[in-house]
Amino acid sequence: MSKTQRSYPQDDGRVFHDMAPEGNPCFECGACCRHYRVSFYHGEISSQPGGFVPEHYVQPVTPFIVCMRGTETGGGRCIALRDDGRCDIYSQRPSTCREFRAFLDDGSMNPECVRLRKLYGIDISST
Ligand code: SF4
Ligand code: SF4
Numbered sequence: 001m002s003k004t005q006r007s008y009p010q011d012d013g014r015v016f017h018d019m020a021p022e023g024n025p026c027f028e029c030g031a032c033c034r035h036y037r038v039s040f041y042h043g044e045i046s047s048q049p050g051g052f053v054p055e056h057y058v059q060p061v062t063p064f065i066v067c068m069r070g071t072e073t074g075g076g077r078c079i080a081l082r083d084d085g086r087c088d089i090y091s092q093r094p095s096t097c098r099e100f101r102a103f104l105d106d107g108s109m110n111p112e113c114v115r116l117r118k119l120y121g122i123d124i125s126s127t
Pocket of ligand 1: 025026027029031032033100102112117
């Protein structure tokens with residue numbers, strides 16, 4: 001496991017991952033924030049009890065599913081992705097983002113990150 005990445009098992013079986021600023025490869029990437037439709041259960045929106053994702057960053061998909069604005073069709077840039085590669089709502093980002101990890105347990109980069117970085121022309125020499 002990378003020292004940059006911290007993992008937090010959840011009661012429901014999911015595992016969330018946070019990245020420390022030092023040695024964080026995501027700052028020069030953001031490919032996942034530009035590639036997927038970032039959708040999640042609407043209960044995570046700040047307007048819902050216990051929700052935390054700022055409501056104005058979110059777009060409805062179905063009555064119970066929402067996505068980050070900009071990612072509706074995939075291949076679009078998440079509204080929360082800053083120009084410096086950081087997430088504008090990192091501490092309030094949805095579970096979808098928390099579950100996606102840059103590093104596997106053996107410390108190697110997630111192969112999906114390598115694939116996306118190649119796709120978006122981002123250097124993989126450090127991976
Ligand atoms: S694709 Fe991987 S390395 Fe790039 S920002 Fe997403 S998690 Fe980080
Ligand atoms: S909320 Fe943050 S981490 Fe999630 S896709 Fe948007 S910019 Fe990336």
